[in-house]
Amino acid sequence: MASNRITLLLVAIAGCARLASAQVPTEIAKQLIAIGRGVCVPETAQLYRPLHGNPPYAGVSIARDLSFGPDPKNVLDVFASEKGGSSRPVLIYVSGGAGNKRQGGPNGDVFYDNIMLWAVKNGMVGVNMQRRPGEAW
Structure with missing residues (x-):
């Protein structure tokens, strides 16, 4: 019984981790790796800008x-x-x-x-x- 709960918990955690990593598009993830670990606001903004809508915003x-x-x-x-x-x-x-x-x-x-x-x-x-x-x- 306890092993079933642990297995279920591990599956849930693995599923959540997979969803979290799926939030960054693959091409952007590659470019972020190339940018490096520093805080590079202009470079990062350039990567993400096309994913955002433009005004006027409906509703x-x-x-x-x-x-x-x-x-x-x-x-x-x-x-x-x-x-x-x-x-x-x-x-x-x-x-x-x-x-x-x-x-x-x-x-x-x-x-x-x-x-x-x-x-x-x-x-x-x-x-x-x-x-x-x-x-x-």
């Missing part, structure tokens, strides 16, 4: 570059379902600063948008904030 309402605080570079984007609804949880994502929220131009950046789209898909309102280092909230 999603976006308000971009809403200013908060005294610094005009302190801005946020709000993503919500076009279907509306009330009493939704809010996911607030604050990037590391340094003005990097706007790398993608006036239509945003697919990587930050991807986080907000995940929030909307899961019944939340997504807020992507850009806070300048050294500025008061």
Whole structure:
């Protein structure tokens, strides 16, 4: 009886590990290995960018570059379902600063948008904030 449980547990763990490794497309996995173990943001972004959609996103309402605080570079984007609804949880994502929220131009950046789209898909309102280092909230 105990050996059956252990066998079932091992099969479940192996299945989960297989699914986790299947998330990276084979061609991208090869290129990631070639890049190496360092943090290579531009190179990695170039590999993954084609996998993301481009705005406008179906069913999603976006308000971009809403200013908060005294610094005009302190801005946020709000993503919500076009279907509306009330009493939704809010996911607030604050990037590391340094003005990097706007790398993608006036239509945003697919990587930050991807986080907000995940929030909307899961019944939340997504807020992507850009806070300048050294500025008061």
